[in-house]
Amino acid sequence: MQLDLDDLWLEKMDSWGWNSLTVTQKRRLYRVILVAAIGVSYLIDFILLSLFAAVGTIQTTVLWFYPTAGLVHVLLFSTMHWTGFSERFSNPHMTLWGMCYAVLVESISIILAPQLSAFFLGIMFVIFAFGTLRISLKEMLAVWLFACIASGLTLGLFVHDSLGIVTPSRWESVMVAIAFATVLLRAIALGYYSSVLRMKVFKRNLALQQHGGKGYRHHHALPAARRHDAETV
Numbered sequence: 001m002q003l004d005l006d007d008l009w010l011e012k013m014d015s016w017g018w019n020s021l022t023v024t025q026k027r028r029l030y031r032v033i034l035v036a037a038i039g040v041s042y043l044i045d046f047i048l049l050s051l052f053a054a055v056g057t058i059q060t061t062v063l064w065f066y067p068t069a070g071l072v073h074v075l076l077f078s079t080m081h082w083t084g085f086s087e088r089f090s091n092p093h094m095t096l097w098g099m100c101y102a103v104l105v106e107s108i109s110i111i112l113a114p115q116l117s118a119f120f121l122g123i124m125f126v127i128f129a130f131g132t133l134r135i136s137l138k139e140m141l142a143v144w145l146f147a148c149i150a151s152g153l154t155l156g157l158f159v160h161d162s163l164g165i166v167t168p169s170r171w172e173s174v175m176v177a178i179a180f181a182t183v184l185l186r187a188i189a190l191g192y193y194s195s196v197l198r199m200k201v202f203k204r205n206l207a208l209q210q211h212g213g214k215g216y217r218h219h220h221a222l223p224a225a226r227r228h229d230a231e232t233v
Helices: 005-015 023-054 061-082 095-112 114-134 137-157 170-210 228-232
Strands: none
Touching: 005 023, 023 061, 023 095, 023 114, 023 170, 061 095, 095 114, 095 137, 114 137, 114 170
16 A cells, blocks of 8 residues: 555645545645646746836736736636546646646747746746656656757747847846746755655655555545556655
8 A cells, every 4th residue: 555645635634624525625626726836836927027027128918928828727727627627637637738838838938028038948947846746757758848849949930139138237137136046946945845745655655564554545545547646656
């Protein structure tokens, strides 16, 4: 018997007093919470883009596109998770599709604001750091290939006056430093979070083996189709 990453959150939900929800509802709610976390990342990016627009670095076009794309991401995937549509896939988190959508958003953003191309490419590192929590190696390589093609076409086929800020003002230099700091912090936080979760899973699985795998797994029994996450641990 083995626990997967989702099982840790099922325990937390029980401690939060959400015992009235069924196991299926808890799993769906957990996936919605993860999508909401992605929405927070979109919000951080939007705030940074607004500041860049305020100092005159970029046009306001991307300010309309980016939050709209983020809102569509959150609403679309949250709906598919809560209604159970995502459970038709081998990976109910739909990580592959969510990552591809996010990569496409960043690629289009490069076209709209090429001055911040380095920032949008940096966000792709955050996307992959988040995605590694819930994706197999095969799917990860597929997303990597998609990201390479999308960014390559974006940078190679479209004519850009500049792929960066040529002569930044003092405020633009400060904003670049802040943007770099937020991207780096998110990547570090996701890496740390991933290592902590996997260590907890390892310790719990070790304890289950020592006690014959009884108790928790009996209460939170998973259907056979939910084995994807256990394979990625």
